[in-house]
Amino acid sequence: MKVFVDGAEVEADPRDNLIEAARRIGVAIPYFCYHPRLSVAGQCRMCLVETSDAPGRLVPGCQVRVKEGLKIVTTSPAVKENQRGCMEFHLINHPVDCAICDQSGECKLQDYYMEYDHQPSRIRTYKLNKPKREVFGPLVVYDAERCIMCTRCVRFMDEVAQEPQLAVVQRGSHSLIATFPGQPLDSKYSGNTVDICPVGALLNRDFRFQSRVWFVNKSPTVCTGCSTGCNVYGESRGNVMYRLLPRRNEEVNQVWMCDEGRLTYHATNDSRTEWARTGKGDAQQSVGPRLAVERAVELLKPLAGKGGLGIAISAQCTNEEAAAAFLLGAQLGAVHYYLGGNPPGDHDEFLIRGDKNPNTHGVQLAAQAFGVQLEEPKGLDAVKALLAFRTEGLPIDKLQRLEVFIAVAQNENAVTAEAQVVLPCQSVYEQDCSLVNWYGRLQRTWAAVPAERGDSAPGWRWAADLMKGLGAASFPKSAGDAFEALAQKSMHLTGLKLAEIPDDGLVLEGEMPTQWPARAPRPGPGAPSIRPPSPPRPDLRVGDEASGGSR
Amino acid sequence: MKPTTDLDFGERFYLREAVKGMGVIARHFWKNLLGFRDPNAEIMQRKGPGVNMVSTMNYPEERKAYPPGYRGMHRLVPRIDGKPRCVACYMCATACPAQCIYIEAGEYDDQAIEKYPVRFEIDELRCIVCGFCVEACPKDAIRMDTGTHAPAVLSRPLAVFDKEALLQGPAVEHPSDLMTYRVPLRTPSADPTAGPTSRGDVKDH
Numbered sequence: 001m002k003v004f005v006d007g008a009e010v011e012a013d014p015r016d017n018l019i020e021a022a023r024r025i026g027v028a029i030p031y032f033c034y035h036p037r038l039s040v041a042g043q044c045r046m047c048l049v050e051t052s053d054a055p056g057r058l059v060p061g062c063q064v065r066v067k068e069g070l071k072i073v074t075t076s077p078a079v080k081e082n083q084r085g086c087m088e089f090h091l092i093n094h095p096v097d098c099a100i101c102d103q104s105g106e107c108k109l110q111d112y113y114m115e116y117d118h119q120p121s122r123i124r125t126y127k128l129n130k131p132k133r134e135v136f137g138p139l140v141v142y143d144a145e146r147c148i149m150c151t152r153c154v155r156f157m158d159e160v161a162q163e164p165q166l167a168v169v170q171r172g173s174h175s176l177i178a179t180f181p182g183q184p185l186d187s188k189y190s191g192n193t194v195d196i197c198p199v200g201a202l203l204n205r206d207f208r209f210q211s212r213v214w215f216v217n218k219s220p221t222v223c224t225g226c227s228t229g230c231n232v233y234g235e236s237r238g239n240v241m242y243r244l245l246p247r248r249n250e251e252v253n254q255v256w257m258c259d260e261g262r263l264t265y266h267a268t269n270d271s272r273t274e275w276a277r278t279g280k281g282d283a284q285q286s287v288g289p290r291l292a293v294e295r296a297v298e299l300l301k302p303l304a305g306k307g308g309l310g311i312a313i314s315a316q317c318t319n320e321e322a323a324a325a326f327l328l329g330a331q332l333g334a335v336h337y338y339l340g341g342n343p344p345g346d347h348d349e350f351l352i353r354g355d356k357n358p359n360t361h362g363v364q365l366a367a368q369a370f371g372v373q374l375e376e377p378k379g380l381d382a383v384k385a386l387l388a389f390r391t392e393g394l395p396i397d398k399l400q401r402l403e404v405f406i407a408v409a410q411n412e413n414a415v416t417a418e419a420q421v422v423l424p425c426q427s428v429y430e431q432d433c434s435l436v437n438w439y440g441r442l443q444r445t446w447a448a449v450p451a452e453r454g455d456s457a458p459g460w461r462w463a464a465d466l467m468k469g470l471g472a473a474s475f476p477k478s479a480g481d482a483f484e485a486l487a488q489k490s491m492h493l494t495g496l497k498l499a500e501i502p503d504d505g506l507v508l509e510g511e512m513p514t515q516w517p518a519r520a521p522r523p524g525p526g527a528p529s530i531r532p533p534s535p536p537r538p539d540l541r542v543g544d545e546a547s548g549g550s551r
Numbered sequence: 552m553k554p555t556t557d558l559d560f561g562e563r564f565y566l567r568e569a570v571k572g573m574g575v576i577a578r579h580f581w582k583n584l585l586g587f588r589d590p591n592a593e594i595m596q597r598k599g600p601g602v603n604m605v606s607t608m609n610y611p612e613e614r615k616a617y618p619p620g621y622r623g624m625h626r627l628v629p630r631i632d633g634k635p636r637c638v639a640c641y642m643c644a645t646a647c648p649a650q651c652i653y654i655e656a657g658e659y660d661d662q663a664i665e666k667y668p669v670r671f672e673i674d675e676l677r678c679i680v681c682g683f684c685v686e687a688c689p690k691d692a693i694r695m696d697t698g699t700h701a702p703a704v705l706s707r708p709l710a711v712f713d714k715e716a717l718l719q720g721p722a723v724e725h726p727s728d729l730m731t732y733r734v735p736l737r738t739p740s741a742d743p744t745a746g747p748t749s750r751g752d753v754k755d756h
Contacts, residue, residue, distance in 0.1 A: 100639070209657065
């Protein structure tokens with residue numbers, strides 16, 4: 001469908017409104033209340049434009065659909081005057097407390113003031129005083145003075161979260177957003193209201209006052225809170241993470257994420273295992289990574305090939321860590337493999353899955369590829385030595401009777417206190433790696449934290465160092481190597497390389513479920529991201545896969 | 552060939568000029584010795600009559616006043632209630648080309664302008680005294696009008712000035728004070744739904 005935006009021809013979708021049609025050629029029609037995933041409210045009047053259908057009048061660009069041959073004018077004096085006037089109205093009672101407002105730097109009022117208004121205030125009376133700092137719920141705090149009543153948050157709670165916990169109360173200039181008596185904003189998706197708030201009215205209590213937004217680096221990564229694997233941006237500075245924000249992926253999380261996922265970055269900041277150490281209890285000694293690996297090799301060498309050795313892999317491990325762990329297990333002749341992980345939690349029909357681990361599917365896929373049987377960690381009695389890759393879900397009472405226990409751990413906890421050698425592991429947010437979500441979507445993540453924390457390294461690197469110390473001729477030398485070691489054995493990943501995984505992921509067709517939660521975003525039939533399985537190459541022998549770095 | 556010169560006969564004769572030169576030296580010697588010179592009004596804290604009334608300044612016992620507009624030590628400007636005017640907006644830290652300002656923000660429970668610096672530290676060794684922080688401040692909360700420079704210190708940590716050390720000097724009124732002393736319409740309750748955990752120490756600054 002052809003329309004004309006300021007004289008330029010645009011090929012628009014018939015479902016487009018004027019804002020989306022103009023966006024196709026990079027013409028920005030300003031808006032506050034419109035959101036592509038919410039119903040149209042027409043609250044802010046900022047998007048009024050002129051069209052050939054209604055000459056001399058202004059129509060809302062968010063609400064009017066395109067039609068064949070429609071001419072849209074976004075630069076006429078009437079449109080410009082409306083935009084300037086709208087900004088003036090929005091700012092009448094705005095406190096302009098940008099200095100203490102966490103939204104500054106990503107605020108639409110700031111951007112549009114510079115773009116469309118840019119004149120001093122003409123208001124000579126006092127501004128209206130409204131409630132400030134109202135705590136709406138565990139994650140959200142509300143400032144009514146900054147609010148421009150776009151009602152995005154209200155519509156989000158009604159339409160997407162489907163838990164109507166917010167409403168507009170009062171009238172005219174006195175109107176404000178409020179929760180209902182006795183009902184805080186405690187939805188599991190409440191954090192999204194902060195993201196879609198175009199101004200600083202709704203703020204995240206977790207991030208509030210922690211940093212200004214222009215100080216943090218934004219990097220794409222994948223949430224580790226549950227097996228949905230929502231695409232997110234990790235924001236960090238130095239070696240500290242500050243927040244997670246949803247990243248658009250229509251087939252996984254659309255543009256939303258849950259509150260629990262938002263807080264998963266805390267494990268990257270708090271109680272980290274930063275340095276390698278040997279010994280437990282009073283004999284504990286912080287040592288360099290090389291000495292720690294030497295000590296681990298010393299403990300493991302007598303056990304190699306003798307049986308009685310188990311390897312525990314947490315479902316928090318990445319594909320690369322799992323692959324390297326299985327390679328190491330094959331070299332050591334491990335007899336038992338255990339799948340640990342966080343205990344299952346609540347789930348719903350939208351984004352939250354009950355499995356609270358990001359990569360259960362990937363570890364299972366890797367086990368299948370390496371021909372290994374995964375067992376429950378409660379069967380730890382069968383082994384007398386254990387090498388654990390990440391420590392979630394290991395029974396502490398059974399660890400105490402182990403003769404040898406070596407842990408590759410991200411956080412300090414009761415399990416790491418039992419280990420004879422602890423090797424510090426990077427979190428998923430700090431690694432280049434890949435994960436497989438609950439419905440078989442292979443997703444790439446990128447390191448989202450610029451600075452290293454202590455001696456921490458990806459789990460596959462510790463596995464590779466151990467393999468080297470135990471005398472392996474070949475071992476993974478990069479995350480890409482470790483991934484290839486897996487890809488060459490798995491029929492679902494044949495021929496894939498880590499660097500070639502598309503930014504928004506691949507769906508492994510053979511791993512897709514038949515049952516879907518009612519509202520979970522999913523790839524449509526025949527979506528370009530779906531990848532069929534292909535048989536593994538028969539010419540490869542076991543052991544070849546680890547030669548990656550030398551090729 | 553006769554050398555070209557603009558000296559007259561007496562100067563070329565040497566002896567007369569040498570005696571004149573010794574006369575100048577003798578005059579300065581007696582003036583300095585007896586303190587005949589006028590004290591330089593610009594030099595502060597000139598000690599005693601006589602001996603010190605010379606053009607040489609005995610720093611640091613004697614000091615010269617800095618010119619008006621001199622960018623000296625920073626100070627955090629107090630409000631009239633003694634609290635810092637700073638709202639921890641990080642504008643100074645953003646503008647600072649030497650990255651010498653470190654701020655941690657906190658929250659007042661009982662004030663309309665709820666944000667304030669829990670920590671505000673300036674590393675005066677890193678500071679290049681450019682004054683951008685003063686220019687950037689939207690609240691007139693940081694000034695360099697103390698008229699002194701950063702003191703010499705015996706170890707580097709002593710050059711990091713914290714909030715208490717920087718918060719000094721006369722209080723200053725500001726139009727935004729109207730907002731500051733406004734009682735909030737609704738103070739946050741005792742927080743029935745406790746927020747998420749606090750962040751660990753920022754170690755990378």
